[in-house]
Amino acid sequence: KQEVTQIPAALSVPEGENLVLNCSFTDSAIYNLQWFRQDPGKGLTSLLLIQSSQREQTSGRLNASLDKSSGRSTLYIAASQPGDSATYLCAVCRGYSTLTFGKGTMLLVSP
Amino acid sequence: NAGVTQTPKFRVLKTGQSMTLLCAQDMNHEYMYWYRQDPGMGLRLIHYSVGEGTTAKGEVPDGYNVSRLKKQNFLLGLESAAPSQTSVYFCASTRWTSANTGELFFGEGSRLTVL
Numbered sequence: 011k012q013e014v015t016q017i018p019a020a021l022s023v024p025e026g027e028n029l030v031l032n033c034s035f036t037d038s039a040i041y042n043l044q045w046f047r048q049d050p051g052k053g054l055t056s057l058l059l060i061q062s063s064q065r066e067q068t069s070g071r072l073n074a075s076l077d078k079s080s081g082r083s084t085l086y087i088a089a090s091q092p093g094d095s096a097t098y099l100c101a102v103c104r105g106y107s108t109l110t111f112g113k114g115t116m117l118l119v120s121p
Numbered sequence: 122n123a124g125v126t127q128t129p130k131f132r133v134l135k136t137g138q139s140m141t142l143l144c145a146q147d148m149n150h151e152y153m154y155w156y157r158q159d160p161g162m163g164l165r166l167i168h169y170s171v172g173e174g175t176t177a178k179g180e181v182p183d184g185y186n187v188s189r190l191k192k193q194n195f196l197l198g199l200e201s202a203a204p205s206q207t208s209v210y211f212c213a214s215t216r217w218t219s220a221n222t223g224e225l226f227f228g229e230g231s232r233l234t235v236l
Contacts, residue, residue: 042223053125053211053227099164101225106152106171106217107179109225111164 012037014102016112023090024120031085031115033100038078045074045085046099048114054099058085090119123147127212127228134202134235142197142231144212152215152223153195154179155187157208158230164211170195202235209233 013036023029033043042061046054058067058074060083066075073086083100097114104110125146134140144153155167166179170189184206186198195214199206212228 044225046225046227051230053229054213054225056224056226059224101164103223106215106223107166107169107177109154109166109223113161113163 012102012104012108012110014100014110014112016098016100016115018115019113020116020118022118022120025090025092027090027119028086028088029090029117031087031098031100031117033083033085033102033112035081035083035102035110037102037104038081039104040078041103041105043074043076043083044101044103045072045083046101048097048099050096057098087117090117092119092121095119125212125214125226125228127210127231129231130229131232132234134199134233136203136235138202139198139200140202140233141199142210142212142233144195144197144214144228145193146195146212146214146226147193148214148216148226149192150214150216150226151192152217153189154213154215154225155185155195155197156211156213157181158211159208167197167210199233202233204235207233207235 045057060076071088099114101111154169156164168187173192210231213225215223
């Protein structure tokens with residue numbers, strides 16, 4: 011059974027810092043890995059999707075990398091802002107009915 | 122763009138009552154999902170559908186039923202609500218093609234409390 015772990019569970023940083031969120035998974039036979047953002051009381055918003063054949067994806071200040079062989083993905087946030095405060099979840103997909111979520115990293119960026 | 126819309130957003134039920142959550146998507150997606158999110162448990166798949174008229178069980182299907190009579194709608198029913206079903210429910214949809222392996226779009230969630 012696929013297990014997805016996110017470390018750290020919570021992170022507090024001052025505005026302007028670059029930061030890295032980690033996601034590890036136990037089964038490397040995946041189709042893709044997605045990073046989501048969830049604001050309190052809201053749904054999940056897709057940030058980046060990395061196909062299994064890709065190594066990384068970038069969107070603005072966000073960069074996600076994927077290393078299937080080691081079962082790891084990282085989400086890099088450059089020049090963090092208070093508006094980045096949210097919970098970040100990664101999800102590993104092995105098929106249309108097998109998407110496994112991590113429990114998330116709660117990020118607080120203080121002004 | 123409406124995307125994925127869930128109704129109702131909040132509901133309080135008494136044990137044993139029934140209710141239906143509605144999910145509607147306007148992106149012509151074939152695949153639709155119902156998840157529940159609980160503190161410390163993450164998101165868990167309840168039921169899913171790969172097209173109109175088809176449904177299948179996910180990880181935690183007991184106590185729930187679903188229907189997909191129209192492509193754009195996916196209904197989640199609780200026939201006899203229990204306190205253990207107190208949760209936040211999320212609907213999601215996606216399209217799977219050779220060029221697109223399943224970016225998920227989520228609704229805003231439905232917060233259900235069973236007393």
